[in-house]
Amino acid sequence: MKYLVLDDEIIAAEYLVALICEVDEKAEIVMANNPVQSLELAKQQQFHVCFIDIQMPGLNGIEFANKLKKLYPKTNFIFVTGYSDHMGEAFKLDASDYIMKPANVEQIRHALENLRYSSQENPVGEEERRIQITCFGNFEIRIDGKPVKFKFEKTKELLAYLVHRKGTRCTSKEVIATLWEEDGHDSYYRMLKKDLQDVMNQLGCGKIIYSARGQIGLSNLECIQCDYFKWVENSVEGRKLYHGEYMAQYSWAEEINAFIEREKYEK
Incomplete structure (x- = not known):
């Protein structure tokens, strides 16, 4: 599984990477802090699961997911944020989960065990x-x-x-x-x-x-x-x-x- 962890706060992103690795020891993870650059990166490689913060400068997490969904309609979005008021927008994008910060390992495990799209539905095929x-x-x-x-x-x-x-x-x-x-x-x-x-x-x-x-x-x-x-x-x-x-x-x-x-x- 290929993961993108996008959070403009480096410490928060590193913490989330550690949680994912605890659940999936074979995870391939790209950690990013800039949503605009991450969108360019995503045009060149596909991620099965994207963990996305919402409040970010330049492009918020909802806007990022909207743009990425046009490229890869069956990407799993998991929003990890300190704000609950974007939950409706997130699930309109068919998000797999919406986790309030600080996340814990059980929340990450539950989210990954209940992904909306399996890796077999990968658009690469x-x-x-x-x-x-x-x-x-x-x-x-x-x-x-x-x-x-x-x-x-x-x-x-x-x-x-x-x-x-x-x-x-x-x-x-x-x-x-x-x-x-x-x-x-x-x-x-x-x-x-x-x-x-x-x-x-x-x-x-x-x-x-x-x-x-x-x-x-x-x-x-x-x-x-x-x-x-x-x-x-x-x-x-x-x-x-x-x-x-x-x-x-x-x-x-x-x-x-x-x-x-x-x-x-x-x-």
Whole structure:
């Protein structure tokens, strides 16, 4: 189980983490103190359970949960707060529980034993069926069987390069040098990054994009069905999907295409 503990008071957050660990020894916990930054983090990885304070600067806990629910409808929200007057709003969000501070281990155990959504209802499984990427032949991406359209055609090439790099964190300089083979495209590159993130977020798949200052890459590769990934994992099985070309529309992909061709005849 992956947990997010969000409380702008560090001591309160650390205390809650300790309680969760007492109940779930195998818990994977991310502790956070800034709700705005936490929302960006949640776009890149999914949490099964979110323990959320309510009174926080910048974005209160109810607002945070509302935004996160749009990305992951079956997230378990457990509000841990010193205020009882938001209980109605919390349960309108289908919260699993509403705990008054200070929480104790029995309250945490009860909340985790009575989650609204089980981890088996994890949207990752749904996304795994939703995102299909084809690299052999022309590069294409489909979500729910429909081609994904971006504002800029170059955005598709940016995504193709991230797939090509298979989860590696790429610097802005590296991407610009690959896509344009020259400097001076920083503003255009920033527009492509925003277009990519916006479109994927709108389609509910924003978690596959890792984006930070000066870096970008793919995340949660397990959510993506991709012929190239299958070839990397098992070249024997992957060769069955290969039809003589790899990302044919992009010149920077020619080296990998040559490698696959050579590997095919060496086996």
